[in-house]
Amino acid sequence: MRESYRIRVDVERVIGKIDPNIYGHFVEHLGRCIYGGIYEENSALSDENGFRKDVLKAVRSIKCPLLRWPGGNFASNYHWEDGIGPKDERPVRFDLAWNKEETNRFGTDEFIEYCRAIGAEPYICVNIGTGSLDEAIHWLEYCNSTGNSYYAKLRGQNGHPEPYQVKYWGVGNENYGEWQVGYRSAKEYAKVLREYAYFMKVIDPTIKIIAVGADEPEWDLEVIKTAGKYIDYISNHQYLGSDDYYETVASVYWVKKRLEVLKSVIEIAQPSMKEEEKVKIALDEWNIWYRGNQENDLEENYALKDGLFAAGVFITMHRLCQSVTMANLAQLVNVLGAIHTDRKGLYLTPIYRAFDLFVNHTGEIVLDTSVKSETYHIEVKAHFGRREFKLANVPYLDTSATLSRNKDKLYIAAVNYHKEEDIECPIFLEGFSPSAEAKVYELNGPNVMATNDFENPERIKIKTGMIKNAASKFDYSFPPHSCTVIELNVK
Known part of the structure; x- marks a missing residue:
């Protein structure tokens, strides 16, 4: 037979070791991801910080290693100083990305506190749309600096004398797209990236910089050739899915192909570097997304087929463990969420179940x-x-x-x-x-x-x-x- x-x-025959950061997540100021998702002030289900206790328990169960914030598109017009200090004194701003008002009641200090509550490393994406190099450096200084500098002292005045030691910093988000505040050509973006990355590492040489990748070889090659010596990761975003079962699960192999293309681009751009020194891949937005829209707050209710897609993506990242060392599901709660909440409780989607299976029941050596x-x-x-x-x-x-x-x-x-x-x-x-x-x-x-x-x-x-x-x-x-x-x- x-x-x-x-x-x-x-x-x-060992391929390599899995970086736990491939099991990361992402929260953006969009729909009910943060407000009404991870953070709900004055709710009987929340703790003294406003964090939903049932969500905290669920996130801890899948050992979230890394949490990306504040966006996403939102990051490209977010001014971080609006989100610090007394909450009732923070300004309400209009968000260009999602056409809504932002209360700023969840800001940098709340985000760091949330990361600590779930045991995750924070990953902050800076604003290169309406923002500036000064603003990015000041944000880094607020988070990581010691001594008597203005922003280090400001953090202390806000009740946090010890530096946060934020390791991961993204420079921009999807700046290749016309929908993005701060849309640029590859050459323009690479020049900005090089400047931001260089001077941010002057402030703190220990940080890791994530560059914007476009899932297009020409863009990615330009970025790595221009700024490769100053960056640690290049991002890749993959949203797929369909009502058709086989279209959905087969899309795993599209993700595999795109990651392999980016791996080849890195090898072309950095041919003489040792494998461990090359720029790594951050799949820092990935998910099933084909039904959700702004009318329903992008709240996809995932089926078993979508959970199997997620499982296939994990298998793909295992195989590519030497190159793909970071990934962030977009997003954690409600908005394309692994977890869905209402005012009474939550349920866990099949994509969450896939995280549970791979985080808690697979090994480290591929x-x-x-x-x-x-x-x-x-x-x-x-x-x-x-x-x-x-x-x-x-x-x-x-x-x-x-x-x-x-x-x-x-x-x-x-x-x-x-x-x-x-x-x-x-x-x-x-x-x-x-x-x-x-x-x-x-x-x-x-x-x-x-x-x-x-x-x-x-x-x-x-x-x-x-x-x-x-x-x-x-x-x-x-x-x-x-x-x-x-x-x-x-x-």
Whole structure:
């Protein structure tokens, strides 16, 4: 009988280590992401800081390592000094990005406090639209400086004498787009970036700078060639999705292709640099987005198919772990949110469940994994003006294998994208002798379009189980439309 599927893992063939920052998130002043999402003053569900306690618990459960703020498009006309000091004295401003008023009741100090509450590193994006180099430097000084400088003292006057030590700083957001305040050509942006990055590192040489990438090789090459010695990351944004199941899950391979293109651009721009010294990729906005709009506050209710897309993106980032070392789901709550809230509670979407599965049930060391799979061809239609694309030889089975830090556990993560069929798959392990009993974690639901909601918050969830036949060669049946992690212990 012809073998249609096979997984082979070689423990001696290490690709690299996963940077935990690939499991990062993003909050923007948009819709109910911050106000009514993570932050709700005077709510019985909030703590003394105004932070929703139920949201805090959910975010802590997926160990958010990195949180990007304040945007997004919002960042390009945000003046940070409007958001410090006594809340009742802060000015209400009109936001050009989203055509609304901004109260500024959640600002820099609140953001840092929130990051500390969830155990995340803050990632701040500076305004190069209506802002200036002076403003960016002053913001950095407010966050990180010690001594008697004006902005260091101002932070102390606002109740925070110790520096925040914000490590990650983005210079601009999507400045390649005509919708952006601060729209520029690649040459114009690269020149501004070089100046900002250089002088921001004069203030604090320890910071990491994220440059704007455009998902276009010409732009990205210009940026890296001009400013590569001053930056640490170049960003990439990917929004995909469709009502069609196979279009949605196949889009994982579009993300893979685009990240591989950017990786090649970096190699062309920095050919003589060691791998660890090259600019890294920050996939600092990614998600399913094709229904949400400003009329419904961009509140997508995600289905199982969208959770499987997220699982596939994680597998892709595992494989590209040497290049992709940061990612931020856009966004954390309500607005394209992994978590949805109302005034009474919350529910967790299938995308949140994918985070839970990969954050809590995969390892740190990525192994070379050979996967044999049946495939299909598909044409993915354009949504929201995005390009159409065709994909050939898209596999029904995708897999990553990771080891725990001390190499006593092997995790095999596998997505069966087939809508209707089990995948019967032999699994071969080289260099790892497992105990016969192994834990199994399975993300699945009744059908690919099933969702969670306030009435049925557990329709899509992670089920746990056991197998007792694990060995150097064993068989496993992956259910249709599922993501499974098999946790193997060394014998």
